[in-house]
Amino acid sequence: MSTFLGMPSLPVYGTGNLFASESFPTAAHRELGNAQLRANLGHATHTIRDKRLKMVAELPDWEQLRDAGSAIKESVMARLPELLEQFEENFTARGGVIHWARDADEANAIVAGLVRDTGETEVVKVKSMATQEIGLNEYLEEQGITAFETDLAELIVQLDHDKPSHILVPAIHKNRTEIRDIFLREMPGADPQLTDDPAVLAMAARAHLRRKFLSAKVAVSGANFALADSGTLAVVESEGNGRMCLTLPETLITVMGVEKLLPTWQDLEVFMQLLPRSSTGERMNPYTSLWTGVTEGDGPQNMHLVLLDNGRSAALADEMGRSALHCIRCSACMNVCPVYERTGGHAYGSTYPGPIGAILSPLMTGIQAEENNSLPYASSLCGACYDACPVKINIPDILVHLRSVDVDSKRGKKKLPSQMDAGMKAASWALSSGKRLGLIEKGLPLGRLVAGPDQKITKLPGIAAGWTQSRDIPAPPQESFRSWWAKEHRKPDTSSAPEPSHEKKDQP
Amino acid sequence: MSAREEILGRIRTALKDNPEAPQIPRQYRQTSPLDESALIELLVDRLVDYKAQVSVVDAAGVPARIAELLAGAHSYVVPTGIDAGWLTGLDQGSGDSRRRLDSTAAPLSVAELDGIDAVVTGSAVAVAETGTIILDGSPNQGRRAISLVPDHHICVVKAADIAGILPEALRRIDGTRPLTMISGPSATSDIELERVEGVHGPRKLDVIIAR
Ligand code: SF4
Numbered sequence: 055m056s057t058f059l060g061m062p063s064l065p066v067y068g069t070g071n072l073f074a075s076e077s078f079p080t081a082a083h084r085e086l087g088n089a090q091l092r093a094n095l096g097h098a099t100h101t102i103r104d105k106r107l108k109m110v111a112e113l114p115d116w117e118q119l120r121d122a123g124s125a126i127k128e129s130v131m132a133r134l135p136e137l138l139e140q141f142e143e144n145f146t147a148r149g150g151v152i153h154w155a156r157d158a159d160e161a162n163a164i165v166a167g168l169v170r171d172t173g174e175t176e177v178v179k180v181k182s183m184a185t186q187e188i189g190l191n192e193y194l195e196e197q198g199i200t201a202f203e204t205d206l207a208e209l210i211v212q213l214d215h216d217k218p219s220h221i222l223v224p225a226i227h228k229n230r231t232e233i234r235d236i237f238l239r240e241m242p243g244a245d246p247q248l249t250d251d252p253a254v255l256a257m258a259a260r261a262h263l264r265r266k267f268l269s270a271k272v273a274v275s276g277a278n279f280a281l282a283d284s285g286t287l288a289v290v291e292s293e294g295n296g297r298m299c300l301t302l303p304e305t306l307i308t309v310m311g312v313e314k315l316l317p318t319w320q321d322l323e324v325f326m327q328l329l330p331r332s333s334t335g336e337r338m339n340p341y342t343s344l345w346t347g348v349t350e351g352d353g354p355q356n357m358h359l360v361l362l363d364n365g366r367s368a369a370l371a372d373e374m375g376r377s378a379l380h381c382i383r384c385s386a387c388m389n390v391c392p393v394y395e396r397t398g399g400h401a402y403g404s405t406y407p408g409p410i411g412a413i414l415s416p417l418m419t420g421i422q423a424e425e426n427n428s429l430p431y432a433s434s435l436c437g438a439c440y441d442a443c444p445v446k447i448n449i450p451d452i453l454v455h456l457r458s459v460d461v462d463s464k465r466g467k468k469k470l471p472s473q474m475d476a477g478m479k480a481a482s483w484a485l486s487s488g489k490r491l492g493l494i495e496k497g498l499p500l501g502r503l504v505a506g507p508d509q510k511i512t513k514l515p516g517i518a519a520g521w522t523q524s525r526d527i528p529a530p531p532q533e534s535f536r537s538w539w540a541k542e543h544r545k546p547d548t549s550s551a552p553e554p555s556h557e558k559k560d561q562p
Numbered sequence: 563m564s565a566r567e568e569i570l571g572r573i574r575t576a577l578k579d580n581p582e583a584p585q586i587p588r589q590y591r592q593t594s595p596l597d598e599s600a601l602i603e604l605l606v607d608r609l610v611d612y613k614a615q616v617s618v619v620d621a622a623g624v625p626a627r628i629a630e631l632l633a634g635a636h637s638y639v640v641p642t643g644i645d646a647g648w649l650t651g652l653d654q655g656s657g658d659s660r661r662r663l664d665s666t667a668a669p670l671s672v673a674e675l676d677g678i679d680a681v682v683t684g685s686a687v688a689v690a691e692t693g694t695i696i697l698d699g700s701p702n703q704g705r706r707a708i709s710l711v712p713d714h715h716i717c718v719v720k721a722a723d724i725a726g727i728l729p730e731a732l733r734r735i736d737g738t739r740p741l742t743m744i745s746g747p748s749a750t751s752d753i754e755l756e757r758v759e760g761v762h763g764p765r766k767l768d769v770i771i772a773r
Contacts, residue, residue, distance in 0.1 A: 064575045094754070101755045118590040129583040135570050148738070154565040206761065207752035223752055230753050252753040256761050263762065268672050268711075284738050294710065294748035294763025301706045302672055312569065319737040323729040324590070326743075330692075337608060338692035338745035341763060343706075346738040351666025352705045353740055363569045371576035 068365020070158030074403030077428040081401040105335025124446040127380035144285025148347025158188035181205035182276025204295035213240040219399030222385035273299035306354035328444035332384035365418030387439035409439035430456035495534035594726025608693025612746025635679040643701020675711035715764040
């Protein structure tokens with residue numbers, strides 16, 4: 055690799071909460087054992103799926119909006135340096151201050167420094183994927199700063215010392231009774247008579263957070279969109295906790311990935327039609343706030359924005375994978391994913407779960423990082439995610455691409471041939487000659503012995519174990535199709551015709 | 563090298579294949595064919611669906627409707643630039659006025675706002691198709707805090723300000739103003755994806771559509 059001064063060598067990968075600490079199959083296996091989790095997830099994903107379909111069907115121009123959304127994002131990626139500079143100029147001109155962060159550590163340090171400058175030790179937070187990704191809350195805690203999550207679901211997760219499992223509804227894995235129990239256990243002054251009615255639980259959260267909102271001096275937020283031509287930021291939300299955080303404090307610190315830009319004000323009309331219908335399945339979310347730098351006398355007077363790379367430039371460098379950066383975090387892909395529906399979000403390890411996480415995490419960290427190379431296999435490639443995606447990210451294609459990157463990177467890493475290489479060699483030897491194949495097929499009845507009386511093989515050895523981890527395979531037939539065919543089609547004079555029912559009876 | 567230079571450098575290197583920025587196909591709807599009465603009907607339908615309370619009145623009927631809605635309130639706040647006619651007759655003659663005024667020049671504190679029952683504002687533009695009302699901080703809408711902290715928001719929408727679809731509405735406003743798009747009272751779907759109205763924002767939203 056050659057590096058010359060002034061030109062950073064690529065890719066520079068991201069850090070923070072982007073890693074699967076164990077392989078997806080291992081994690082999925084554990085999560086699948088949790089029947090309550092699966093029931094909660096199944097109920098929730100199906101509810102939201104139906105709502106989304108209904109809302110999408112209402113718009114006669116849904117496909118045209120998707121086409122526009124996809125093209126706008128593609129254009130953003132192609133013009134990213136120019137748009138970032140334009141945004142910076144506009145945001146700064148209106149009194150905002152921009153900070154650039156190469157990775158999670160740098161972003162965390164910037165935010166902590168800004169909070170320290172205000173003299174405060176508490177901040178209120180609006181739900182934000184970027185701050186989850188960099189592990190901001192944990193870092194602030196180490197620095198003696200307490201961050202209060204104010205989104206109801208984030209609050210539930212924070213009170214339970216748990217991790218979010220969904221990017222839109224982070225507590226999707228918990229049902230109302232579990233949430234009531236968490237409130238009773240962790241919320242100071244919670245009414246012991248608290249019921250598990252969602253309306254009652256929401257009121258408990260309101261009472262719990264109200265004083266915090268009214269007294270907070272510093273807020274930390276993410277941003278859904280940033281408009282380059284005006285320097286405007288947007289936060290899309292439901293509960294009003296976002297408005298509280300964006301309006302009442304004196305200082306607002308926003309953390310945003312560099313890919314969130316949109317070129318112009320006009321582009322907002324596309325994304326504000328695509329996002330609410332795709333995410334919560336509503337015509338429009340209850341509240342959206344837009345602000346352009348500082349407005350005198352209205353809202354925070356100290357406005358900071360941390361622009362985060364943390365592996366986004368690495369994802370951008372992958373020509374086939376870069377469209378993963380088009381993602382607007384609507385979560386439609388996870389709600390329709392048959393794998394996510396069963397395993398839940400925790401199995402993916404990273405902040406970004408589901409189909410988008412399976413491509414985004416390894417793109418941002420490099421395929422060889424920790425167990426992230428197992429993520430592109432966490433899919434049946436059914437394509438439901440692609441159909442649901444409002445910006446038309448071809449997730450299945452990128453999954454396949456990353457699988458090949460994974461295989462290539464392993465080949466480069468290992469001197470000894472892997473089991474897979476050996477297996478493939480053996481297969482090519484066997485399949486290239488009918489005689490060899492015939493010889494091997496003679497071994498089929500042996501397989502029936504392995505299968506035992508129930509005629510099922512539940513565990514294969516070595517690399518093939520992956521196949522039997524989640525399914526049994528039926529015992530092989532007594533003879534191969536090729537030998538049966540040969541017998542069946544022997545010339546009549548030499549034939550001793552087999553009884554057709556004979557084979558059938560033994561088939562599982 | 564500064565983080566800024568380094569990140570921009572990384573991005574430029576990542577784009578060394580010079581991907582082309584595509585033309586943006588904008589074949590989606592830009593206008594809606596609805597007339598005023600159809601727009602009002604659609605907006606009402608959407609707002610009711612979000613559990614907002616809606617009334618449609620003639621312009622002259624606005625003050626009476628506001629008075630009715632404020633009947634139970636001990637106090638209410640209005641921005642100084644509120645349309646004077648809307649409050650005609652309200653609290654006239656009573657010595658201890660329930661009315662509080664707010665402006666950027668003389669803002670109420672957050673604690674004061676927390677003690678106020680209701681807020682009355684105008685609006686910049688509304689979107690019939692999505693049931694959305696947009697506030698842009700103009701003098702008749704005031705600072706963002708006043709329409710947020712009190713628990714009951716009474717919002718007047720003039721019929722002429724109703725657009726059919728979002729693109730039409732966004733063309734009518736200045737994106738650099740502090741904007742709040744409101745579609746119903748605050749709500750959450752965080753518990754089992756069941757929508758519950760009324761969390762941190764005003765739990766009650768009353769919309770008065772003035773013909
Ligand atoms: S990949 Fe597409 S569907 Fe999935 S969260 Fe992102 S925008 Fe939504």
